[in-house]
Amino acid sequence: MHSRNIPCLLVCGGQLVVFKPWIGCLLFALTGCAQQDHTQQTIRPVNVVRITSQETNNDRPYPGEVRPRYETVLSFRVAGKVVFRSVEIGDKVKKGQILVRLDPxxxxxxxxxxxxxxxxAKAEREYSRDDLERYRALYAENTVSQPELDRRETLYIGSEQKVAALEAQLGQVGNQLTYTDLEADRDGVVTGLEVETGQVLAAGQPIVKIAQLDEKEIPIDIPEHRIADIGLRQEVSVSLWAGGDRRFKARVREIAAAADPLSRTxxxxxxxxxxxxxxxFGMTATVWIxxxxxxxxxxxxxxxxxxxNRPGQACVWLIDEYSATVKAIPIQIIATLPEQRLAVSGLTVGQLVVSTGGNRLREGQSVRIPQSVRPSMDGDGAASGEASL
Structure with missing residues (x-):
């Protein structure tokens, strides 16, 4: 009974401490639990990645709009009143098809x-020719004078030139009559229409806009600091907003020689x-260069x-493969890569870093490395991580 109350002695900091036996048991139990919890919290499982060097092939996007390469604005070459229109916007037309007609x-x-x-004029020319032949016969008989013969020759030449002038005028008037029909100059689709039946038009007024369907292009604007990334006849790819991730082959056809004075592109x-x-036509497109x-x-x-303790400084957990501990290494982010990756500097090829599971790690903490990486640690150090970049 009395042996249970024997006090216990402990030397702490050079001093002798006396405490009850039950207090010593409690302290020993708590110390053991704390050491056990610390051991369990120290080793954490993580996923790792082996660092490798690679080319960063980025496709830079440039927005644009699908447009026809060849688009013609048609107009009448004569004035008049519209009496017929056969097309609407969006209609496909063939070469030679009548689109609009004026009152002829x-x-x-x-x-x-x-x-x-x-x-x-032709009748007058025939009379002048016969008259000239008669005067030539009379002149041969010395019946008429030379001035009289010359006058008849002049009349004949004038009548002949009058016929030529009227023939040219007739051809011109005939052309104007054919110009009252506006025909499509190529196969295509109507993209613009600025006329209604009954409207009076002037010569040269824009009427119909036709786009050629067999060649389409996308104009884009390149910033000054990116103009070196693009060249004539360079192969690129194009994606449509309505087409998802599908890409089509394309080629750079033209690059402006000077920058736009307002946008500097x-x-x-x-x-x-x-x-x-x-x-x-008109679809939203993205050109990938x-x-x-x-x-x-x-x-x-x-x-x-x-x-x-270092806000704004990006870091990664670098693994010491021999001691299986981690160390925070500062890095610099250079660019964004596909598949949720980052191009960085501050690391070297072959190093092993924590890819996932490092949100609760601390400096110098021991980690459990995946089994697939451990053979490289025991051998000659060859890279065999479960993922690499």
Whole structure:
């Protein structure tokens, strides 16, 4: 009974401490639990990635709109009143098809007038020719003088030139009559229409706009600092907003020689090589131009974190493969890569970093490396991580 109350002695900091036996048991139990919890919390399982060097092939996007390469604005070469229109916007037309017609009455009357004048001129020319032949015979008999013969020759030449002038005028009036029909100059689709039946038009007034369907292009604007990434006849790819992730082959056809004075960008035109049926005029498109940058080291986005004591500084957990501990290494982010990766500097090829599971790690903490990586640690150090970039 009394032995249970024997006090226990403990030397702490050079002093002798006396405490009850039950307190010593409690302290020993708590110390053991704390050591056990610390051991369990120290080793954490993580996923790792082996750092490798690679070319960063970025496709830079440039927005644009699908447009026809050849688009013609048609207009009448004569004035008149519209009496017929056969097309609407969006209609496909064939070469030679009549699109709009003017009232031809005035031009038909003008043609008849010139035709009548031409008939009279030809009759006058025939009379002048016969008269000249008679005077030549009389002159040979010394019946008429030389001035009288010259006068008849002059009259004949004048009548002959009058016929030639009226024939030319008749051809001109005939052309004006044919100009009352506006015909399509090529196969295509109507993209603009600025006329209604009954409207009076002036010569040269824009009427119909026709776009050629067999060649489509996408104009884009290139910033000054990116103009070196693009060249004439360069192969690029094009995606449509309505077509999802599908890409079509294209080629750079034209690059402006000077920058736009307002936007300070260079206008480039990209011709589609495929997907003509899918790309309709006016569709939103994106031109993807390859931009080969120097080789960088890539890491997963999940491997990058920012320490609390260094806000704004990106870091990764570097693994010491011999001691299986981690160390925070500062890095610099250079560019964004596909598949949620980052191009960084500050690491070297062959290093092993934590890809996932590092959100609760601390400096110098031991980690459990995946089994697939451990053989490389026991051998000659060859890279065999479960993922690499």
């Amino acid at each position: 009455s005035d031009y038909r009357l003008a043609k008849q007038n010139v035709e009548a004048q031409l008939i009279a 260079y206008r480039a035109k990209v011709t589609l090589l495929e997907g003509q049926e899918d790309a309709r 390859p931009a080969n940058t120097p080789a960088h080291l890539g890491v997963p986005l999940s491997a990058v974190f920012t320490p609390q």
